[in-house]
Amino acid sequence: MRRPDPSGRPTIVKIAAALDISPSTVSRAFTRPELLHPDTVAAVKAHALEVGYVPNQLARGLVSGRANAIGIVLPDIANPFFPPLIRSIQHTAHESGLSVFIADSADDAGREQELIHDLGPQVHGIINISSRMASRDLQRLAESHNIVLINRDIADMSRVLVDTAPAIAQAVEQLTALGHHHLAYVGGPKASWSNASRSKAVIDAGRRHGVIVDTYDTRLGSYDEAWEATHALVATGATAAIAFDDVMAHGLLNGFAARGVRTPEDISIVGCDDTLATKTQPELTTIAANLDETARTATNILLAHRGRSRVAATRGVQTAQLLPGGSVGPATAVAR
Amino acid sequence: MRRPDPSGRPTIVKIAAALDISPSTVSRAFTRPELLHPDTVAAVKAHALEVGYVPNQLARGLVSGRANAIGIVLPDIANPFFPPLIRSIQHTAHESGLSVFIADSADDAGREQELIHDLGPQVHGIINISSRMASRDLQRLAESHNIVLINRDIADMSRVLVDTAPAIAQAVEQLTALGHHHLAYVGGPKASWSNASRSKAVIDAGRRHGVIVDTYDTRLGSYDEAWEATHALVATGATAAIAFDDVMAHGLLNGFAARGVRTPEDISIVGCDDTLATKTQPELTTIAANLDETARTATNILLAHRGRSRVAATRGVQTAQLLPGGSVGPATAVAR
DNA sequence: CTGTGTCGTGCAAACGTTTGCAAAAAGACG
DNA sequence: CGTCTTTTTGCAAACGTTTGCACGACACAG
Structure with a gap:
């Protein structure tokens, strides 16, 4: 057969x-x-080091049935929420000698499914962050793959969730105490569990405090969409806006500023995920959890089952905190 | 031997x-x-589709000597410069049926070397972005691995470079024309080729135009370091600052603002890489190239040699453009 | 018909490991 | 020193593919 380079990599x-x-x-x-x-061990290791031996993970995975790798599948690497998670997952995996595949679905559920399917045989399992897929499709994939979800809540599947509801309730309470009676929730990606859950939290909390809550839906949850939304928002008389995430909060901040609406004097803004809170002017009041721990938890669920056939369904919850910044202030009368 | 699940994945x-x-x-x-x-082909494909066959890439890679995967090794996923590159690399690779490993070295050259070494046997090649390693270490690794560098210029290795020098020269020229005689370059990560090359470009252009150029070095090239640097900068009398990248430019912007120095009235700021130019206030004047193309070029260099033993050294250059924003204005007298 | 191609398919080895089983070596004990 | 354990090592099969080689079938020319 083929003998590419006679003196190739050292092998066992x-x-x-x-x-x-x-x-x-x-x-x-x-x-x-x-x-x-x-x-014997010492002799082998010494010689291996000398000749620069690296175990061939392909052969290893082939015989042992599962590769020494895990996959990450997510909607958009460029969204600043994800890279810290990726980093943390990769570092945790590396400690156990595992490599990490990355796959970006470009916000497309079909592609997401395809990526998980293709990655399947070469990984021990997959961490699927902010999945856009239909629940039944995920459940079907879970029959043949080890999948751990982050920010997606499906019964009988392993998942790690960031619970923002308490912090959102707290934010709404604070806003109410500051005299805000009309809030707006500026929503993120349609198919996102986080968006649904945050939206619900704002509405529920608003109801409890007897304040008006408008909801502005967007398609992608982008900075630009939030910027554009300020046009509609100024007309409603809302004095405070809670955004799906910091990127959108940032869009609101700049969109309002461009329309001469000052934060926090004229409008209060609350963000989420703490991706750039301290980098805006004023600094954003935001809501966030410890993503490092979220990532580590998800990774460990996967790693706990190395060798075992199936990962048992687990539900991990991380509670997010309200982080006060300078984008929230007392309500003032606003042109309506 | 072990028979984990008798009716496991379909195989050939x-x-x-x-x-x-x-x-x-x-x-x-x-x-x-x-x-x-x-x-025959039709029959096989039909049946394969029906039973949900997915080729086992491990077995495939094992026998053919190289895996159907490539690796990306970079200093810090969370730096906004990288995710768009990663996304583009992954998409290009996916079109050729390749999966992508990601490895974050946490800005540590030793770890970087280790990651490349470990990844080696399971990938066809590695795209090493903004490598922090010593040239000789990279060259040694290149003897046993297919490596394509992005933003690192080493003779006899494949590399794709973003050339910012012309745009920087243009920026300096414009600043000079606006009356700026004292510039500052706020430097990025020490071991970064981009930083060295940008620093040199600013100094050279400054010399040609007969203006003073101060250089402020930082360790990591972070937002916070840039923010802090404004303290020293205001004392020097520099009326314009060119930052290593947009993150640092943003730090300057906010740092100056916190000290009551207005952009662009009191200080002009030029960023680089266009990672958040349109999201600052004022919008940043920045310098950037088409990263999609950079990523695609690098990936294709790697893919062009599938099957071939070694990737021939190639040098690709992408020229960055000056993108005018609102952070540059005429020079004014400043307290010195 | 026989000879020469071409096309489609099958055989079997190989890739670098892991691992169940069994054999060999080394101690323990009386 | 035998015998019995325990420790250490080796044998060989298996993982799911790819691929060099060869063989059979069929077509076509002579």
Whole structure:
């Protein structure tokens, strides 16, 4: 057969030959050293280091049935909410010797499904963040894949959720106390669980405090859409806006500013996810949880089941906190 | 041996058995359909679709010597410069049926080396963005790996560079024409080629136009460092600042604002990379290239050599453009 | 008909590991 | 020193593909 480069990468077999022992022994020196004589392990490791041996994960995964890798599937890498999660997942996985695939579905549920499907055989499992897929499609995929969801709540599937409801309730309460009687929720991506859950939290809290809550839906939840929404918002008389995330809050901030509406004097703004809160002027009041922990939890759910056939359904909840900034102030009369 | 689930994923062998043909034929139906009778191909594909067959990339990569995957290694996923590149690389790779590994080195050259080393056997090649490694270490790695660098210029290695020098020269010229005689360059990450090259471009252009150029070095090139730098900057009498990137430009903008220095009335600011230019107030004047194309070029260099043993050294250059915003204005006398 | 191609398919080896089982070596004990 | 354990090692099969080679079938020319 093909012999690409005769002196290719060192393999277990070559090391075994050089040391005049069996390949199994070399293999075990790395995977089950406690089974071997310490001297043997030392000799193997020394030689391996010398020749620069790196275990071939493909062969490893092939025989053991599952690769030493996990996948991340998400709607849009460029959304600042995701990169910190990715980083944290990758670091956690790396500690266990796993590599990480990344796949961006461009906000397309069909593509998302395809990516999970294609990634399936080469990974131990997949962390699917802010999935846009239909629940039944996810459940079907979960029959043949280890899937852990982040910010998507589906019964019988493993998931880690950031619960923003308490902090949103707190924000609404504070706004009410400051004299705001008319709030607006500026919504994010349609198919997003986070959006549905935040929207509901604002409406519920508004109802409890007897204030008006308008809801502005957007398609993608982008900065530009939020910017544009300010046009409609100024006309309603709302004195405070809660945005789906910080990117949109930022869009509101700048959109209002462009229309001569000052924050927080004329309008109060609350963001979410703390992706750029301290970088705006004024600094955003926002709502956020510890994403590092969210990511680690999700990754560990996946890793806990290495070897086991199926990941048992788990539900992890992370509670977000209200982080006061300078974008909230007392209500004032506004042109309506 | 281990038989985890008797009726596991469909394989080529099972399909072959079901259709009463040889596994080779099934394999060829996917990889070399032109060798087969069209009817055979159709039958195989139909059956494969029905049972939900997905080729096992591990086995595939094992026998063919290289995996159907590439890796991305970079210093910090959370830096907004990278995600668009990642997305573009992943999409391009996906079109060729390749998956993408992501690895974040946390700005640590040692870790970067380790990640490339570990990823090596499971990928066809690695795109190393803004590498922090020493040149000789990279060159040594390149002996045993297909590596394409982005924003790192090393002879005899494949690389794609964003050339900001012409646009920086143009910016300096414009600033000079507006009466600025004292510029500052606020530098980014120490080990970054982009930083070295931008710094040099500012200094060279300043010299040509006979203006003073101060250089402020930072360790990481962060927003906060830029913010802090404004303290020192206001004392020097510089009337314009060119920042390593938009994140730092943003830090300058807000840092100056906090000190009562207005942009562009009191200070002009030029950013780089166009990661958030339109989202600041005023909008940043910035310098940027088409990252999509950069990413695609790098990916294609890697893909062009599938099967070939080694990727030939290539040098691609993308020229960045000056994008006028509202953060540059005429020079005014400033307290010095 | 026989010889020569061409096309479609099958055989079997190989890729680099892991791992169940069994054999060999080394200690323990009387 | 035998015998019995325990520790350490080796053998060989298996994972799911790809691919060099060869064989059979069929077509067409001579």
